[in-house]
Amino acid sequence: MASILDDDPRIIEFDVRTDEMLVNMGPQHPSTHGVLRLVLRTDGEIVSEVEPHIGYLHRCAEKIGENLTARQWIPYTDRMDYLAAMNMNLGWSLAVEKLMKYEVSEKARHLRVLIAELGRIASHLVGMGAYGLDLGTFSPFLYAFRERERILDLFEEACGARLTYSYITVGGLTADLPPGWLQRCEAFLDQFEPVIKEYHALLTTNAIFVKRTANIGVMSREMAIDYGCSGPVLRGSGVDQDLRRDGEAIYTAMYDGYAFEVAVMKNGRYPRDHEYPPVPPDAVIGDCWHRFFVRMIEVVQSMDLVRQAIDRYSACKGTIGEPLKLTEKIPAGDAYLETECPKGQMGFYVVGDGTAIPWRARARSSSFSNLSVTADLCRGCLIADVPAIVGSLDIVMGEIDR
Amino acid sequence: MVEYLIDRVGLPGWLAWTAAAALAAVLILNVIAGGALVFIWAERKIAARIQDRLGPTRTGGKFGWLQSLADGIKLLAKEDLMPDGADGMLFRLAPYVSFCASFCAFIALPFAFDFVGLRLNVAVFFVVAVLGLEVFGVILAGYASASKWSLFGSMREAAQVVSYEVPLGMCVVVPVMLAGSMDMVTIAEKQAGWFWNWYLFHDPFTFVIFWVYVTCAVASVNRAPFDLAEAESELVAGFHTEYSGLRWSFFFMAEYGSMFLVSAMAAVLFLGGWNGPVPLATLAGLSEGTGDTAGYLVRLLGMVNLLGKATLGVLVMMWIRWTLPRLRIDQVMTTCLKYCTPIAAVMFAGAMLWQLFLPGGLVPGMRRPAGEIREGWLEGPGGRAAASAPTGSGDLVLVPAAQVRP
Numbered sequence: 001m002a003s004i005l006d007d008d009p010r011i012i013e014f015d016v017r018t019d020e021m022l023v024n025m026g027p028q029h030p031s032t033h034g035v036l037r038l039v040l041r042t043d044g045e046i047v048s049e050v051e052p053h054i055g056y057l058h059r060c061a062e063k064i065g066e067n068l069t070a071r072q073w074i075p076y077t078d079r080m081d082y083l084a085a086m087n088m089n090l091g092w093s094l095a096v097e098k099l100m101k102y103e104v105s106e107k108a109r110h111l112r113v114l115i116a117e118l119g120r121i122a123s124h125l126v127g128m129g130a131y132g133l134d135l136g137t138f139s140p141f142l143y144a145f146r147e148r149e150r151i152l153d154l155f156e157e158a159c160g161a162r163l164t165y166s167y168i169t170v171g172g173l174t175a176d177l178p179p180g181w182l183q184r185c186e187a188f189l190d191q192f193e194p195v196i197k198e199y200h201a202l203l204t205t206n207a208i209f210v211k212r213t214a215n216i217g218v219m220s221r222e223m224a225i226d227y228g229c230s231g232p233v234l235r236g237s238g239v240d241q242d243l244r245r246d247g248e249a250i251y252t253a254m255y256d257g258y259a260f261e262v263a264v265m266k267n268g269r270y271p272r273d274h275e276y277p278p279v280p281p282d283a284v285i286g287d288c289w290h291r292f293f294v295r296m297i298e299v300v301q302s303m304d305l306v307r308q309a310i311d312r313y314s315a316c317k318g319t320i321g322e323p324l325k326l327t328e329k330i331p332a333g334d335a336y337l338e339t340e341c342p343k344g345q346m347g348f349y350v351v352g353d354g355t356a357i358p359w360r361a362r363a364r365s366s367s368f369s370n371l372s373v374t375a376d377l378c379r380g381c382l383i384a385d386v387p388a389i390v391g392s393l394d395i396v397m398g399e400i401d402r
Numbered sequence: 403m404v405e406y407l408i409d410r411v412g413l414p415g416w417l418a419w420t421a422a423a424a425l426a427a428v429l430i431l432n433v434i435a436g437g438a439l440v441f442i443w444a445e446r447k448i449a450a451r452i453q454d455r456l457g458p459t460r461t462g463g464k465f466g467w468l469q470s471l472a473d474g475i476k477l478l479a480k481e482d483l484m485p486d487g488a489d490g491m492l493f494r495l496a497p498y499v500s501f502c503a504s505f506c507a508f509i510a511l512p513f514a515f516d517f518v519g520l521r522l523n524v525a526v527f528f529v530v531a532v533l534g535l536e537v538f539g540v541i542l543a544g545y546a547s548a549s550k551w552s553l554f555g556s557m558r559e560a561a562q563v564v565s566y567e568v569p570l571g572m573c574v575v576v577p578v579m580l581a582g583s584m585d586m587v588t589i590a591e592k593q594a595g596w597f598w599n600w601y602l603f604h605d606p607f608t609f610v611i612f613w614v615y616v617t618c619a620v621a622s623v624n625r626a627p628f629d630l631a632e633a634e635s636e637l638v639a640g641f642h643t644e645y646s647g648l649r650w651s652f653f654f655m656a657e658y659g660s661m662f663l664v665s666a667m668a669a670v671l672f673l674g675g676w677n678g679p680v681p682l683a684t685l686a687g688l689s690e691g692t693g694d695t696a697g698y699l700v701r702l703l704g705m706v707n708l709l710g711k712a713t714l715g716v717l718v719m720m721w722i723r724w725t726l727p728r729l730r731i732d733q734v735m736t737t738c739l740k741y742c743t744p745i746a747a748v749m750f751a752g753a754m755l756w757q758l759f760l761p762g763g764l765v766p767g768m769r770r771p772a773g774e775i776r777e778g779w780l781e782g783p784g785g786r787a788a789a790s791a792p793t794g795s796g797d798l799v800l801v802p803a804a805q806v807r808p
Binding site for chain 2: 138142
């Protein structure tokens with residue numbers, strides 16, 4: 001360990017050496033977002049090495065997928081990223097539809113965008129609130145849940161479930177929206193928009209929050225790409241990549257005609273940055289603050305997308321159509337599709353052998369790649385920075401362990 | 403009360419003293435412990451309101467005001483757990499050390515003119531010193547728990563509390579210097595009258611140093627944003643990770659006791675103690691110094707005043723806790739050593755110079771000149787009797803400055 005301590009310039013200020021101590025952070029720890037276990041090698045308050053251990057939430061979801069039909073596996077995708085279950089449903093459905101070369105109706109496409117973007121807002125709200133919790137402030141967490149609750153109410157009206165929806169499914173959606181839903185959704189958006197300012201006041205621009213996050217856990221552009229990071233973690237490092245714009249045709253076709261800017265800092269500016277508080281001078285691109293801020297911007301961006309989707313959906317005539325039947329046979333062959341989930345690029349791989357049951361069902365988790373940078377980012381930081389860094393990655397263990 | 407017991411009841415001296423001391427101890431212990439329960443309830447309600455929740459609503463009627471009591475009963479009934487590797491004696495001792503330190507300091511805290519457990523001539527010093535002992539309990543708890551998280555928490559607390567006592571001491575010394583006494587009764591007495599007589603408004607330096615005191619006080623009682631010793635997102639629960647049941651509740655009581663104590667200290671040292679912003683009693687021609695019923699009522703009113711100010715301080719601490727994120731340990735130390743200490747030192751020097759050159763304030767005749775009341779206990783009819791007598795006006799002797807100064 002001595003070499004690591006010598007190499008890190010930050011260690012010099014703390015030149016008192018004490019005995020090293022191995023500490024288990026997790027799996028039962030309040031700030032590890034589920035059952036993540038981090039083994040910290042600490043030298044006083046300084047962390048010289050962090051080793052994440054995963055697997056505490058492994059439920060053999062992928063193996064189960066090889067014993068169920070494609071549509072029957074949808075509830076299992078719910079339980080991967082349980083904070084953005086809609087987006088998980090969408091990823092698997094699109095992968096199977098890609099293999100089957102199936103195209104959903106126009107109305108179903110817009111409804112999918114509407115639902116997926118609402119799901120993104122809900123997921124980012126939890127990420128934002130839980131990040132406040134990681135930094136020791138409890139109230140923003142409950143404010144975020146207050147708004148998320150209203151999204152869950154909308155989802156409940158649409159599909160009957162509040163957490164594991166199985167709403168978006170192979171070949172469309174299980175049901176159309178109930179009457180009056182769009183008005184209630186718009187009412188929510190109108191109520192939610194001014195509240196975002198409060199989050200910025202409580203977290204983004206809060207002096208202590210900035211002190212705790214700015215210039216902490218700085219991940220360079222190259223490092224983010226090398227580790228295969230994706231989603232807000234990648235964009236927080238200044239990489240201009242968003243699968244909704246850069247993804248495969250079947251996925252980008254869904255967002256065809258939608259106007260949005262990728263939430264990434266370009267030439268020192270975020271899109272529509274006049275609406276947000278300015279970037280604090282201490283913040284460096286790729287640090288915890290930027291990762292957090294990208295999520296905040298994406299919430300606003302998703303609200304825009306929801307509004308556009310509401311217009312397009314209500315302009316469509318007819319019905320959303322019926323989803324494929326549960327025992328629909330999937331053709332022989334394989335398909336892999338990555339979608340832009342709230343946490344990052346979630347990939348689903350399906351191999352069909354001509355029966356209704358996939359021969360292989362696999363998932364590529366974005367949180368897994370995002371988590372893998374922990375060891376590098378946390379080297380030489382203080383204990384209090386570990387939750388700050390891990391929290392800024394916004395991981396969900398259900399998705400990592402599957 | 404001692405005189406009453408000796409003269410009217412006819413008890414021997416030692417018995418009268420013991421009885422008076424026991425009564426004072428029981429009063430302080432119960433009032434403060436009861437106060438802690440109320441504050442715990444208040445914190446839950448306030449936190450709930452801040453967070454758009456309701457908080458306790460069922461236990462004890464509409465507002466759940468019996469919630470703390472119910473929790474207390476629950477904690478009493480809980481199994482007493484001790485980790486395998488723990489140092490048994492120290493583990494059991496630690497909560498009581500914290501609790502005793504926090505509650506002992508109330509002995510010297512005046513609640514109103516002469517409503518004080520023991521009137522000490524070094525009350526300020528006593529309170530700061532005894533409050534500082536609380537950290538011993540925390541260190542013992544962290545060391546004896548045989549848990550790494552507890553150890554982290556207690557080491558943090560030790561470093562933090564020891565550091566913050568430096569600027570805290572400097573802040574506390576300023577009112578002492580202005581009053582020319584460490585006796586808290588005297589300090590508060592000197593701020594009698596309208597609210598501009600409060601030391602907060604004495605001069606610009608005291609105004610600034612009050613806010614330094616607030617920062618240091620919050621830090622020294624381990625409240626957010628300085629609650630690193632029990633940072634739940636990093637250290638699980640810090641030094642009390644392994645504690646449960648009644649032992650844990652002792653730490654909790656100690657924390658709320660200390661919170662109230664530093665707030666009451668702030669009220670006495672800077673906010674006029676039991677003197678309200680408007681001297682209603684004086685305007686009505688009453689005096690708290692008199693031993694009759696009216697004087698007694700005036701003192702009761704003063705107690706309400708002081709408790710109100712202290713409660714306000716506690717509420718502000720709660721408000722801060724439920725709003726702000728937590729600082730990191732190095733930032734806490736930076737705040738103390740790079741900001742609080744130099745500011746406190748400069749303000750101390752400034753207040754000293756002000757006192758030297760402008761003792762009467764900017765407007766002549768606005769306040770009483772310094773040194774009018776000098777160490778009453780020294781001139782009184784025997785230090786001990788004067789210090790403990792709750793009634794009677796003979797204990798505080800006003801001596802012209804010229805007589806005391808050599």
